[in-house]
Every structure is written in C-alpha cells, then in structure tokens.
Amino acid sequence: MSLSYAILASLTETDCSGYDLAKRFDASVGFFWSATHQQIYKELRKLEESGWIAGSSVAQEGRPDKKVFSITDVGRENLRNWIGKTAEMSANKEEILVKIFAGHLVPKPIIIEQLQEQKRLHQERLEVYRTIENSYFQNLSNSSDAIKFQYLTLLRGIRMEEDWLSWCDEAMNFLNII
Amino acid sequence: MSLSYAILASLTETDCSGYDLAKRFDASVGFFWSATHQQIYKELRKLEESGWIAGSSVAQEGRPDKKVFSITDVGRENLRNWIGKTAEMSANKEEILVKIFAGHLVPKPIIIEQLQEQKRLHQERLEVYRTIENSYFQNLSNSSDAIKFQYLTLLRGIRMEEDWLSWCDEAMNFLNII
DNA sequence: GGTGCCATGTAACGAGTTACATGATTGG
C-alpha cells in the first residue's frame, strides 16, 4: 500500500506519466522507495480508479502519446492524512548481513571480498548523492519548503551511505586482527 | 529466495523447530531479516523437499511434538556457495522518508512529531542491541569465529540505529530554524 | 543499419502479509 503514497508524494512535485515516474523511481524517489515500471503502471490504474489521481492523454510530436497524471484534492487529503499516522520502522532485509552471520563457513578472504564489494557499491551511491547535493541543493536558504524537505531525505541517504562505509572498514579491520 | 538462506544461516548455529526459528526471527536474525512464522513454515517445507535441511519429529512431555530441522551437507554447501556470490544492495523502503519528502503538505509540528516517534523507536531498538552486546559479546577475544561474525552483524545494527538517531536530531534542528 | 530512448503494457510467478484455526499445558 505504500508505493501508492510514494507515487502521490512524487506527484505533489510535478505531474508525471508512468514513464516519468519510473525514471524518478530510478533516481530521487527511488533512493528511499524502489519500484519497477510494471508495478508503477499497475498502481497508477488503481489510484486513478479510486480517484486519488487523474490522468489525461497528451499527444506529442515524434513521440508516443503519454498519459500525464496529477494528484487530486482527494488524493492530497489522503496523503496528508497518512503522513500524520505513525510510521513503522522499515523491515530489515540485509543480504550482506546474512552472509556475514554465516561468515565462519567460508575462508576469510571471501568475506573480505564481500565487504569490499559492498563498500564499493555504497561509495558509488554516495558519490551520486554528493553530486545531487551539489547540483540541486546549493542555495538551500533561498529554497522552498518542498525543496528543504527533499534535502532532508537526501541527507538521510548521505548519512546512511557514510555509515555503511565506516562499518565496512570497521568490520574489515576486525576481521584482519582475528 | 533469500529467506531460505537466512534460515540456513540460522540453522548453522543450532538445530531448530519452525517455532524456534520464528522466535529467532523476532530477535537476533530478525534484526537483519524479518519473517513471520507462516512464511518460515512454508520455506522449511521447500528446503526439506530440496534436501537442504532434514527434519525429525521430537516428542516432548507436557508439550506438543516438534519437528527439529538441521542443515544437511548439501544445504551447507549451497549456503557457502551463495555467500561467495556478489550481494546486492538492499532495496530501499523507508516509509518515514516518503513522509518527509511530502512534509511541506502538513503543518510542521506533525513532521516533528513523526521524527520524534521515529527517534523513540530507534532508541528503543538501540537499547535492545546494547543489552545483547553486554550479555552475549562480553568476552569477544576468547569467542569462536561464529560468535565474532555474529558480533559484526550486531555492530551493524548498533551503528545503524545510532545513525538514525543523529539524523533525526539533525532533521529536527534543520526544521526548527526554517 | 543498429542501438537506445520514449511509452505502455500483459502474464506468470514468487515473496510476504493478514486472518483464521486448533489444542494442550503452565502459571497466576
């Protein structure tokens, strides 16, 4: 049920087609809620049926038509309402930790390699975040509230990645001395 | 497919019934891979069918019989193999960040309240982790490798919660000055 | 001429959640 709210939240920024949304879920929004285009199209149909969003076909030159969705008043009201309700902590699903947990079953270098790979992935993502920070959030004090809230989500991403990196190092040091 | 590996990893520690596993998924293992008992029983049947685990009924006095599972050589080999394969980064699903993202739609105190609630939840969990650290990982240097690897997963949990707490504070400070 | 982007989907499957069900025993 929460993908729908991520879509609604995204639509408060700009009206979007399914395709546009899919791209945003590969970037900004996708950093805290991932979804494929198939799932998005499905959810859009549901949201339109319940009247939380409204879509209208837009003809384009040299490109396929697209259906652009915007959030309705009902949708915005429902989103507001949902925001006020207590959020649950996210479910933990950390593949790497399952591997570490059973790390004693394999030679140490295999685990070190896993940690290094994990570190590389988080480093990459951190760089993406840093780039976004520098290009879109330069002048925060003059920005709208909407931008400021978006910045907080980016900041969470940055902190999270930094934290992963330092745990990876901590873990590798720990393994090297045992 | 990954719940199965979490179960296997858990069974390398001790043989377990479905019920025991369900409890462990509410504690230690559950901190990085969550699952309900229904899901666990389903998965156990699959794992037994494919011969990765073996179960045997154990009669008990004053309690229902239970079926205790242990990991087979085939299962252990498959787990080892899987550990060596590159782990993906976990999918992001952070309800609280969806709420923050759309935070401009509601009065500021509602968002502050959400952050405070989130902080409370993470604080609670951190305390649980700290307690586990103090009771089970006191004498690390004299512990087995298995214990040391488990400690690394706990350490990840501790760092993660600390990181959430500091972001919550950072976010609330940020919101109080805008 | 091939690759990649734009744009939207269907179909089949697997993973995960929620509700419901049963029945014995232990402890207050």
Next chain:
DNA sequence: CCAATCATGTAACTCGTTACATGGCACC
C-alpha cells in the same frame, strides 16, 4: 478460570519481480 506459551498449520490476498511484447523516432 483466564491468559500466555508451545507448536503447527491453511487460505486468501496483496505486493513485487522477471520475462516478454510492441512500435515509432532519433542519433551515430
């Protein structure tokens, strides 16, 4: 006597993933 714990499940459902499908246009 009531609640909690032990122990295992079925059924219905929603959520999410993977594979496949289509067709035009732009760019090199």
